[in-house]
Amino acid sequence: MIRRVVDDLYQIGESIEGTDGWHEPVRVYVLLNDGCPLLFDAGSHVHRGQIMANLRELLGDTPPGYVFLTHTELPHTGNLKAILDAWPSAKIVVSSAILPYCELPWWVTEDQVMYGHAGTHETYGGRPISFLDGILKDQPGTHWMFDEKTGTLFTADAFGYFYPTSAETLFDDELDAGVPTDWLRRYHETAFRFLPLVSAKKVNADIDKVFAKRNVKVIGPTHGNAIRHDVNGCVTRLNQAILEICEETKA
Amino acid sequence: MKDNLMDLKVYGDGLSRVGVRQITDKIFWLCHCIGECAADYNGGFAADFARVNPILDPDASDIIYNSFLFLDEKTFLVDTLSPGQHKTMLEALDFILDGRKLDYMWLSHAELPHAGNTAAIRRAYPELQLMTIGDNDHYEVQGLEDAILLDYGDKVELGEHTIEIIKPLFVDHALTQWFYEHKTGFLCPVDWALNVHRADQCFRFMDEMEQVGYSAERFMHEVSTTSRFVFPWLRWADAEQIGAMVDQFFEEYDIRIFAPSHTNVIRTDLPKYMSALSQAMRMAVKSEYEIVF
Ligand SMILES: [Fe+2]
Numbered sequence: 400m401i402r403r404v405v406d407d408l409y410q411i412g413e414s415i416e417g418t419d420g421w422h423e424p425v426r427v428y429v430l431l432n433d434g435c436p437l438l439f440d441a442g443s444h445v446h447r448g449q450i451m452a453n454l455r456e457l458l459g460d461t462p463p464g465y466v467f468l469t470h471t472e473l474p475h476t477g478n479l480k481a482i483l484d485a486w487p488s489a490k491i492v493v494s495s496a497i498l499p500y501c502e503l504p505w506w507v508t509e510d511q512v513m514y515g516h517a518g519t520h521e522t523y524g525g526r527p528i529s530f531l532d533g534i535l536k537d538q539p540g541t542h543w544m545f546d547e548k549t550g551t552l553f554t555a556d557a558f559g560y561f562y563p564t565s566a567e568t569l570f571d572d573e574l575d576a577g578v579p580t581d582w583l584r585r586y587h588e589t590a591f592r593f594l595p596l597v598s599a600k601k602v603n604a605d606i607d608k609v610f611a612k613r614n615v616k617v618i619g620p621t622h623g624n625a626i627r628h629d630v631n632g633c634v635t636r637l638n639q640a641i642l643e644i645c646e647e648t649k650a
Numbered sequence: 651m652k653d654n655l656m657d658l659k660v661y662g663d664g665l666s667r668v669g670v671r672q673i674t675d676k677i678f679w680l681c682h683c684i685g686e687c688a689a690d691y692n693g694g695f696a697a698d699f700a701r702v703n704p705i706l707d708p709d710a711s712d713i714i715y716n717s718f719l720f721l722d723e724k725t726f727l728v729d730t731l732s733p734g735q736h737k738t739m740l741e742a743l744d745f746i747l748d749g750r751k752l753d754y755m756w757l758s759h760a761e762l763p764h765a766g767n768t769a770a771i772r773r774a775y776p777e778l779q780l781m782t783i784g785d786n787d788h789y790e791v792q793g794l795e796d797a798i799l800l801d802y803g804d805k806v807e808l809g810e811h812t813i814e815i816i817k818p819l820f821v822d823h824a825l826t827q828w829f830y831e832h833k834t835g836f837l838c839p840v841d842w843a844l845n846v847h848r849a850d851q852c853f854r855f856m857d858e859m860e861q862v863g864y865s866a867e868r869f870m871h872e873v874s875t876t877s878r879f880v881f882p883w884l885r886w887a888d889a890e891q892i893g894a895m896v897d898q899f900f901e902e903y904d905i906r907i908f909a910p911s912h913t914n915v916i917r918t919d920l921p922k923y924m925s926a927l928s929q930a931m932r933m934a935v936k937s938e939y940e941i942v943f
Pocket residue numbers: 470472537538556
């Protein structure tokens with residue numbers, strides 16, 4: 400599925416339907432970036448055929464310049480080999496907080512890898528991308544990235560949500576009242592098992608700091624559809640979901 | 651330096667190196683670390699840790715990645731090491747198994763350094779049964795759609811050894827499980843208690859680290875710092891609550907072999923090291939570790 404989010408930002412990737420009927424999407428975001436496309440995460444191996452067909456359709460004859468990985472677990476890297484086989488000139492950009500010899504597939508060569516350092520920004524194909532620590536994450540070497548041009552914050556697993564089949568292709572403005580707290584809660588309580596041990600207030604204060612520091616117009620979660628309309632409302636609902644998970648699951 | 655490590659066997663070198671040590675007559679330790687390469691590859695981490703906590707040795711930059719193999723009536727492999735060690739891991743397994751089949755491959759969690767050789771090991775031992783933790787969904791995106799799903803409290807009988815699946819105290823990835831083996835008091839607490847060593851101190855049990863100047867106090871300082879990287883959520887936790895949780899855990903389990911994924915295996919002086927660890931976790935919650943927002 401290809402969907403245009405805003406400007407030159409597109410969303411592809413499919414979802415997995417669970418035994419309870421709730422879907423977990425695994426998205427890949429593409430910034431077309433005028434001749435040097437940038438990909439954010441590589442998608443799941445389970446969706447390889449569809450992702451590659453969509454990428455070919457979207458990119459045409461233009462090879463992607465860079466594949467940014469939020470982190471290196473299989474749901475984010477499972478389709479990486481297909482992408483690099485199709486476009487061997489693409490470079491991979493990972494967090495400087497990973498150890499490449501243990502946290503990347505063995506066939507990735509050193510000259511294919513570049514490192515993003517939290518607190519810095521670089522230009523890739525002329526496009527400034529800045530890096531920050533993953534604030535809410537399930538793997539230490541996770542970074543969040545920000546595209547200044549579209550105002551998109553790529554948040555890896557955070558801001559993910561499970562949804563019913565009917566919401567498969569919908570952005571927040573196409574839902575009745577944005578992404579519901581319940582959908583965010585379902586994902587976050589599954590993905591971040593440490594939440595019952597922490598203070599919701601502190602988590603939410605850290606998340607708020609990220610949004611206070613930059614003008615985020617779009618959130619790009621790997622396990623959710625892009626939030627492009629009501630970013631503040633979505634942050635508020637995530638705060639509420641975190642509060643419920645932390646408080647209600649405390650012993 | 652390896653002269654006194656009598657039983658050590660090392661497969662490969664550099665980034666693929668895997669050492670094998672024997673813990674008991676039926677439990678083997680497969681240990682990956684990169685020795686002389688560590689300064690180049692991990693030096694940035696060591697420097698960061700030493701900046702956060704100046705007590706730490708910036709030259710101690712080598713990090714351990716562990717896998718364990720139980721040779722009982724059933725054979726039971728704990729984690730796979732990472733894709734970069736796929737060949738050496740298979741060589742080491744082949745040596746230890748010595749013609750036996752691999753019955754179980756238990757995955758602590760679905761991250762590359764722990765599960766990244768799942769496919770390669772399955773190809774070599776097609777009859778093995780893969781084991782992951784239950785109570786989740788969407789296993790196919792993790793490549794675990796045909797794994798046996800375990801619950802906390804489940805027991806896997808290997809013969810003499812009984813593996814009990816236990817709820818982890820400290821997690822990163824959601825699909826994480828720990829285990830305790832009843833006969834030997836072997837605890838595998840996965841990512842907990844990461845410590846570091848220098849390039850001339852590889853493949854040592856903790857008691858052998860003491861022979862080259864290491865101590866429980868050093869362990870405490872290292873773990874108090876590395877834990878903030880491994881479990882960044884500790885900054886949102888309460889030190890006393892975490893400390894009490896750890897102390898209660900130590901009361902519940904009679905740990906005689908402490909065998910995490912990124913730590914020298916501890917087989918002697920357990921009370922000394924466990925009390926250092928309890929203290930380290932309290933310190934970790936309170937320590938400063940810079941976050942870039
Ligand atoms: Fe993740």
